[in-house]
Amino acid sequence: xDSSTHATPPRKPxxxxxxxxxxxxxxxxxxxxxxxxxxxxGQQLGRRGVQLDRNVTITDEAGAIARQFRESWAxxxxxxxxxxxxxxxxxxxxxxxxxxxxxxxxFDPAIEQAMLxxxxxFGRKMTPNxxxxxxxxxxxxxxxxxxxxxxxxxxxxxxxxxxxxxxxPNELQPMFVNQILPRLAQLGLLLDRExxxxxxxxxxxxxxxxxxxxxxxxxxxxxxxxxxxxxxGMVDCRLSSPSGKYSLSQIDEVARDCGRLLxxxxxxxxxxxxxxxxxxxxxxxxxxxAVAETATGGLLANAFTELGGACxxxxxxxxxxxxDARMQLLxxxxxxxLQHGAVSAECAVAMATGAAETLGADYAIAVTxxxxxxxxxxGNPIGTIYIALxxxxxxxxxxxxxxxxxxxxxxxxxxxxxxxxxxxxLRAASGAVTPIRRTGAMQ
Amino acid sequence: xDSSTHATPPRKPxxxxxxxxxxxxxxxxxxxxxxxxxxxxGQQLGRRGVQLDRNVTITDEAGAIARQFRESWAxxxxxxxxxxxxxxxxxxxxxxxxxxxxxxxxFDPAIEQAMLxxxxxFGRKMTPNxxxxxxxxxxxxxxxxxxxxxxxxxxxxxxxxxxxxxxxPNELQPMFVNQILPRLAQLGLLLDRExxxxxxxxxxxxxxxxxxxxxxxxxxxxxxxxxxxxxxGMVDCRLSSPSGKYSLSQIDEVARDCGRLLxxxxxxxxxxxxxxxxxxxxxxxxxxxAVAETATGGLLANAFTELGGACxxxxxxxxxxxxDARMQLLxxxxxxxLQHGAVSAECAVAMATGAAETLGADYAIAVTxxxxxxxxxxGNPIGTIYIALxxxxxxxxxxxxxxxxxxxxxxxxxxxxxxxxxxxxLRAASGAVTPIRRTGAMQ
Numbered sequence: 001x002d003s004s005t006h007a008t009p010p011r012k013p014x015x016x017x018x019x020x021x022x023x024x025x026x027x028x029x030x031x032x033x034x035x036x037x038x039x040x041x042g043q044q045l046g047r048r049g050v051q052l053d054r055n056v057t058i059t060d061e062a063g064a065i066a067r068q069f070r071e072s073w074a075x076x077x078x079x080x081x082x083x084x085x086x087x088x089x090x091x092x093x094x095x096x097x098x099x100x101x102x103x104x105x106x107f108d109p110a111i112e113q114a115m116l117x118x119x120x121x122f123g124r125k126m127t128p129n130x131x132x133x134x135x136x137x138x139x140x141x142x143x144x145x146x147x148x149x150x151x152x153x154x155x156x157x158x159x160x161x162x163x164x165x166x167x168x169p170n171e172l173q174p175m176f177v178n179q180i181l182p183r184l185a186q187l188g189l190l191l192d193r194e195x196x197x198x199x200x201x202x203x204x205x206x207x208x209x210x211x212x213x214x215x216x217x218x219x220x221x222x223x224x225x226x227x228x229x230x231x232x233g234m235v236d237c238r239l240s241s242p243s244g245k246y247s248l249s250q251i252d253e254v255a256r257d258c259g260r261l262l263x264x265x266x267x268x269x270x271x272x273x274x275x276x277x278x279x280x281x282x283x284x285x286x287x288x289x290a291v292a293e294t295a296t297g298g299l300l301a302n303a304f305t306e307l308g309g310a311c312x313x314x315x316x317x318x319x320x321x322x323x324d325a326r327m328q329l330l331x332x333x334x335x336x337x338l339q340h341g342a343v344s345a346e347c348a349v350a351m352a353t354g355a356a357e358t359l360g361a362d363y364a365i366a367v368t369x370x371x372x373x374x375x376x377x378x379g380n381p382i383g384t385i386y387i388a389l390x391x392x393x394x395x396x397x398x399x400x401x402x403x404x405x406x407x408x409x410x411x412x413x414x415x416x417x418x419x420x421x422x423x424x425x426l427r428a429a430s431g432a433v434t435p436i437r438r439t440g441a442m443q
Numbered sequence: 444x445d446s447s448t449h450a451t452p453p454r455k456p457x458x459x460x461x462x463x464x465x466x467x468x469x470x471x472x473x474x475x476x477x478x479x480x481x482x483x484x485g486q487q488l489g490r491r492g493v494q495l496d497r498n499v500t501i502t503d504e505a506g507a508i509a510r511q512f513r514e515s516w517a518x519x520x521x522x523x524x525x526x527x528x529x530x531x532x533x534x535x536x537x538x539x540x541x542x543x544x545x546x547x548x549x550f551d552p553a554i555e556q557a558m559l560x561x562x563x564x565f566g567r568k569m570t571p572n573x574x575x576x577x578x579x580x581x582x583x584x585x586x587x588x589x590x591x592x593x594x595x596x597x598x599x600x601x602x603x604x605x606x607x608x609x610x611x612p613n614e615l616q617p618m619f620v621n622q623i624l625p626r627l628a629q630l631g632l633l634l635d636r637e638x639x640x641x642x643x644x645x646x647x648x649x650x651x652x653x654x655x656x657x658x659x660x661x662x663x664x665x666x667x668x669x670x671x672x673x674x675x676g677m678v679d680c681r682l683s684s685p686s687g688k689y690s691l692s693q694i695d696e697v698a699r700d701c702g703r704l705l706x707x708x709x710x711x712x713x714x715x716x717x718x719x720x721x722x723x724x725x726x727x728x729x730x731x732x733a734v735a736e737t738a739t740g741g742l743l744a745n746a747f748t749e750l751g752g753a754c755x756x757x758x759x760x761x762x763x764x765x766x767d768a769r770m771q772l773l774x775x776x777x778x779x780x781l782q783h784g785a786v787s788a789e790c791a792v793a794m795a796t797g798a799a800e801t802l803g804a805d806y807a808i809a810v811t812x813x814x815x816x817x818x819x820x821x822g823n824p825i826g827t828i829y830i831a832l833x834x835x836x837x838x839x840x841x842x843x844x845x846x847x848x849x850x851x852x853x854x855x856x857x858x859x860x861x862x863x864x865x866x867x868x869l870r871a872a873s874g875a876v877t878p879i880r881r882t883g884a885m886q
Contacts, residue, residue: 029495031486032672035478038500043474052472054511057481057498068497170848229475291762297748298741301762305740306849316768318761319734319744325759325802329772359768405613406749 014049015242017189020076021055022068024083024093025167028057036169037082044176048185049195049240060084065096073100077160078189080180083167085150087129093164094153098137101157105135111142115149143179147171154183161189193248196227196240197255202274202419204265206230209237212265213258220246220254232408233415234267234274264423274418275303281425282313282363287392289421290361291317292330292351294342295369295385296410296417303414315359320351330354343369345397348388352397356390363425364390365417369400369409385413391424392435457492458685460632463519464498465511467526467536468610471500479612480525487619491628492638492683503527508539516543520603521632523623526610528593530572536607537596541580544600548578554585558592586622590614597626604632636691639670639683640698645717645862647708649673652680655708656701663689663697675851676858677710677717707866717861718746724868725756725806730835732864733804734760735773735794737785738812738828739853739860746857758802763794773797786812788840791831795840799833806868807833808860812843812852828856834867835878 021041027033038055045052053076058068065084072079084093098105111134119126133150136142143152143163148171155162163180165172185192201209206228217226223245227238237258239251246254259266267277282289293300301317304310318329323342326332332350340346351366369385383404388397398420402412427433464484470476481498488495496519501511508527515522527536541548554577562569576593579585586595586606591614598605606623608615628635644652649671660669666688670681680701682694689697702709710720725732736743744760747753761772766785769775775793783789794809812828826847831840841863845855870876 026494027672028481029485029498030489031482031484032489032674034482035498038471039474039477041474042472046473046475051469051502052500053502053507055472055478055498055500057495059494059496064496170851229470231475297753298744298760298762301741302745305762305764310740311764314764316761316763316765316772317741318759318772319741319748320759321748321754321757322759328801328803329759329761358771360771408613 011188014188014190015051017050017078018076019045019050019052019078019080020072021052022072022079022081023055023057024060024065024081025057026060026090029059037167037172040169040173041080041082041176044181045190047194047196048181048190048192049242050190060090060092062092062096065092066100069097069100073158073160073162078163078184079160080163080165082165082172085133085152085164085166087127087132087149091132091150094132094135094137097162097164101137101155101162103137103139103155103157106138108134108136108142111136111151114144114151118149143175145171145175147174152179154180161187196238197248197251198270199237199239199255199258199262200234200267200270200272201237201262201265202234202267202415202422204235204262206235209235209262209265212261213237216254216257216261224251224254232411233419264426267419267422273303274415274422276307278418278422278425279304279307279310279313281422281429285425285429287362287425288313288315288360290315290355290359290364291417292355292364292366293317293319294321294351294367296367296414299410299414300365300367300417303418315361318351318355318358326351326354330358343384343386345386345388345399348386348397349390349395352388352390353395362392363421365421366390367413367417369413383409385409385416387413387417387420389417389420389424391428391433393424393428393433394436454631457631457633458494460493460521461496461519462488462493462521462523463515464495465515465522465524466498466500467503467508467524468500469503469533472502480610480615483612483616484523484525484619487624488633490637490639491624491633491635492685493633503533503535505535505539508535509543512540512543516601516603516605521606521627522603523606523608525608525615528576528595528607528609530570530575530592534575534593537575537578537580540605540607544580544598544605546580546582546598546600549581551577551579551585554579554594557587557594561592586618588614588618590617595622597623604630639681640691640694641713642680642682642698642701642705643677643710643713643715644680644705644708645677645710645858645865647678647705649678652678652705652708655704656680659697659700659704667694667697675854676862707869710862710865716746717858717865719750721861721865721868722747722750722753722756724865724872728868728872730805730868731756731758731803733758733798733802733807735798735807735809736760736762737764737810739810739857742853742857743808743810743860746861758804761798761801769794769797773801786827786829788829788831788842791829791840792833792838795831795833796838805835806864808864809833810856810860812856826852828852828859830856830860830863832860832863832867834871834876836867836871836876837879 023035023037028035042052056068058064081093084091115130136153137155141154143154145151150166152175153164184190223241225240225242229236239255241251291300298319304314320326323337327334330351331354336346336350348366348368352364356364366388370382383402385400386397400416402409466478466480471478485495499511501507524536527534558573579596580598584597586597588594591609593609595618596607627633666684668683668685672679682698684694734743741762747757763769766780770777773794774797779789779793791809791811795807799807809831813825826845828843829840843859845852
């Protein structure tokens with residue numbers, strides 16, 4: 001596109017660029033689909049030093065789209081829309097926005113060809129209503145869609161930018177990261193690198209973390225901006241320098257200082273999940289893991305199987321809801337269950353060791369407890385959780401207690417278990433522990 | 444509250460009442476927290492015949508809140524806000540909205556007492572910043588919060604309604620259902636009953652469902668409005684009568700006709716999950732279930748353990764990522780794995796039967812396949828899934844193939860497995876099947 005024919009956005013500091021996200025679709029307003037686009041795009045922009053001014057979700061109705069778009073276009077420097085680009089009659093975004101911006105829609109044979117190729121690759125015939133998607137604004141660039149038929153559109157007009165993206169997340173997300181972010185960076189509308197360095201921690205509270213890091217922060221005064229974000233047993237600390245006094249590599253240096261001070265409380269720099277961090281340690285040490293779970297009901301296993309190539313380090317997991325299952329799958333003696341109950345330190349330890357032995361794993365974590373609505377037997381209140389960790393150098397348990405509804409308890413318990421595993425793997429890597437060796441006589 | 448002192452909202456048909464939802468919080472705009480309030484409130488209102496006009500998510504900054512609230516208050520009949528009612532300095536909703544509406548904030552000793560009681564019950568001391576939450580609009584009703592300190596507020600002014608709700612979902616959700624919905628219904632701003640009857644189906648496509656039901660719909664003409672919503676192997680069909688020609692019980696009768704025509708394709712009337720429907724059948728037949736999974740990595744077990752009292756019918760589950768785990772936990776012969784591979788009909792059947800036998804369950808479902816980024820061995824493409832069902836009357840497998848990213852494949856596979864189990868349980872309940880009896884000689 002020849003950008004000289006229409007005004008490009010004005011240059012200003014990226015944190016003053018006004019972004020609006022318009023998410024279109026009745027299914028969002030009726031709660032049939034979660035608004036994951038806000039989460040994804042908000043996160044991606046945040047990493048590049050930009051916060052959305054506003055996200056507006058509206059209906060598919062043409063009048064409502066036109067009214068809202070006019071208002072947002074008047075306020076913002078960049079408007080991003082999601083949805084309403086598909087082939088059916090309720091996909092009105094393209095038509096309505098073209099009209100508001102006074103642009104003609106023109107048929108683009110290259111888009112048609114890309115669609116025909118895509119249908120052919122899947123051995124399907126293209127229905128005529130798909131051709132609607134081959135029309136683009138006369139003054140726009142096409143953003144190719146590697147995972148679907150509807151391409152995105154990039155429009156520079158009135159000193160503003162409009163990005164129109166299709167609704168399906170697996171289509172939108174790679175388009176946004178690979179095509180939209182670089183274009184926005186090129187126009188100086190966001191940073192061309194991460195805006196902050198994130199220190200991710202676990203097992204330490206927000207105020208504890210702040211207290212621990214304060215001596216470092218004090219050395220840097222107002223050159224450094226610090227933001228904390230706590231989520232279910234993890235606390236992220238983001239370091240940035242909005243004033244520009246520090247370069248990214250200087251911020252990075254401060255972050256490394258913080259990391260050294262934090263020791264094991266640091267899980268990673270960046271955004272990796274606890275399961276990812278723990279699995280990297282397992283792979284590096286060529287160890288295998290097994291899990292056994294009651295209260296977390298499959299989520300602990302899922303945290304690992306979500307990761308690519310989990311078979312390399314994840315031996316397997318057992319979800320047991322009954323004592324029979326515990327005895328059968330994990331070889332837990334009935335007398336132990338009868339004496340201590342299933343929600344006990346003793347049972348957690350037996351589950352962890354049972355999982356490691358049965359599945360031939362080096363490490364195992366077990367979670368047992370009450371995540372439900374009713375108080376457990378033996379007076380154990382809801383939210384009582386026992387975690388056990390089996391490692392080549394020993395087996396231990398701890399008792400935890402979480403308030404809150406079942407999903408919160410589950411997530412907290414999963415994170416606590418993953419964090420413990422991570423810490424033991426760190427200790428093992430540092431040579432601080434010695435594996436227990438079985439003597440011939442004991443075997 | 445004496446409603447004569449300030450105008451109550453005008454009476455009009457509920458589908459013309461304009462609702463706006465303002466979700467407040469930088470954490471939403473930065474994608475740190477998903478906007479679950481839109482999903483929840485959108486769903487709740489939808490069930491009562493109302494669709495949100497708009498959802499606007501904005502920052503915690505006072506100027507932005509005031510500007511957006513003024514605009515929404517001018518457009519809408521009902522404005523619902525979430526967040527910003529807590530004790531900290533970035534909780535500004537109460538102050539800002541009071542100023543915009545010209546209301547004084549008054550200290551309410553009853554709110555203070557409720558907070559003191561809550562702190563005492565948890566054995567904690569209340570910090571002074573909490574007192575901020577004891578201030579309410581002078582002309583407002585307090586919406587008690589059973590699960591937190593910040594109460595909600597209900598304001599009728601300018602012929603409009605304002606509901607202010609706290610941000611944590613476990614606080615907001617029961618307040619909305621138990622206190623806000625009945626108040627809105629009393630003012631005629633939404634229906635005092637469900638607006639539609641939902642027929643939930645599985646294992647049949649959207650167009651197939653429409654074709655099957657069309658003869659019934661044809662009999663009712665424009666008295667009936669029909670909407671379809673497909674999600675990951677399930678299709679919901681909602682019947683309503685926006686014209687009011689049919690009463691809810693008449694719609695219900697039509698829905699029952701549809702249900703009879705659909706037979707096993709009907710999973711339920713309403714919103715129950717497939718796991719809930721299957722587990723109700725298991726409980727009614729006093730049968731127990733086990734699961735064994737690879738590709739779904741723990742999500743199949745989680746679908747059941749999410750339900751209250753899962754121990755009554757759920758024996759347990761096994762997540763296996765390696766052949767060793769399959770052999771160890773499920774007693775699968777190595778020769779079978781070597782000959783057919785782990786992603787095969789033969790392995791799926793052996794996993795299901797192994798899970799049933801090992802865990803002493805009557806039914807078992809097994810899922811094995813490739814959900815990852817790479818093509819599996821033996822030329823099996825990504826998204827190839829084998830499901831097996833073990834029942835007292837036999838064991839079978841089927842091959843499925845799903846496109847899409849890993850989370851989609853997992854959800855589709857879980858739903859397909861749950862649906863198959865549900866259908867076999869229905870057949871068993873109807874007496875259409877005979878359990879296989881082992882003869883003495885065979886044992």
